Amino acid sequence: MPLTILIAEDDEGTRLALCDYLELEGYSVLMASHGEMALSQVFSHQPQLIITDIGMPGLDGFTLVQKVRQYPAFRLLPVIFLTAHNQTQDRIRGYQLGCDLYLPKPFELKEIGAIVRNLLERSQLIQSAWIQQVALSTAQQRALQSSEVSEVSEAIAPWTPDPADLITEFTAREQDVLTLLSDGLSNAQIGDRLFLSPRTVEKYVSSLLRKTETSNRSELLRFAISHHLVP
Numbered sequence: 107m108p109l110t111i112l113i114a115e116d117d118e119g120t121r122l123a124l125c126d127y128l129e130l131e132g133y134s135v136l137m138a139s140h141g142e143m144a145l146s147q148v149f150s151h152q153p154q155l156i157i158t159d160i161g162m163p164g165l166d167g168f169t170l171v172q173k174v175r176q177y178p179a180f181r182l183l184p185v186i187f188l189t190a191h192n193q194t195q196d197r198i199r200g201y202q203l204g205c206d207l208y209l210p211k212p213f214e215l216k217e218i219g220a221i222v223r224n225l226l227e228r229s230q231l232i233q234s235a236w237i238q239q240v241a242l243s244t245a246q247q248r249a250l251q252s253s254e255v256s257e258v259s260e261a262i263a264p265w266t267p268d269p270a271d272l273i274t275e276f277t278a279r280e281q282d283v284l285t286l287l288s289d290g291l292s293n294a295q296i297g298d299r300l301f302l303s304p305r306t307v308e309k310y311v312s313s314l315l316r317k318t319e320t321s322n323r324s325e326l327l328r329f330a331i332s333h334h335l336v337p
Contacts, residue, residue, distance in 0.1 A: 108132055110155075111155045111157065111222065115159045118139070122137075124157065127215045127219065128219070139162075141169060145170055148174055148180065155183070158185065160187060160200075171205060183229075184225040184226065184229050185205045185206055186208075186218075188211065188213060190211045192211075275317065279310060283307060283314065286299060288330060
């Protein structure tokens with residue numbers, strides 16, 4: 107599927123010339139004659155690059171880019187300003203708003219083509235790297251969750267308690283939870299200390315209650331103190 111480029115330009119001759127050239131280069135091209143139309147097409151078609159004039163009726167190019175950059179999904183969308191507004195303060199404002207390149211009119215179509223290819227290649231590489239990073243983070247999170255589930259499953263397995271040997275029968279994580287419980291910490295605070303979710307902490311507490319044959323946390327702590335299971 108060809109990459110999509112949005113051209114926001116109120117001059118019809120410039121707009122059509124860019125469109126014809128970029129379509130011959132293999133891109134899919136959207137056209138807008140003013141800023142409001144361009145903004146609408148950004149949301150409806152999600153182009154991979156924007157070429158915009160600055161001096162357009164209604165919503166100008168500066169405001170168009172400012173509005174687009176407000177949305178996280180479009181923070182890295184390549185933007186080229188192609189305009190007759192070529193004063194230093196105009197260029198500075200363009201870059202401050204987040205444009206990738208500021209080109210004055212008149213321009214060469216071949217130069218535009220080279221710039222577009224460069225920006226799109228870089229954008230696609232960044233997107234690919236981001237997708238790989240997200241996939242890696244997701245895989246790591248699933249592995250961690252699987253490890254927690256395995257520990258909890260082991261912790262809640264049927265078991266006949268022997269108070270004299272409880273300290274050796276607790277898993278290391280159960281002992282950590284019991285110690286922090288004795289310090290008066292809540293599930294959320296224990297989770298922060300042990301990098302567990304409050305729900306997972308609650309499962310460990312339930313396992314401790316079952317193994318010590320106690321009914322609530324107060325009984326569990328009295329049992330642990332009387333059997334020297336906590337400092």
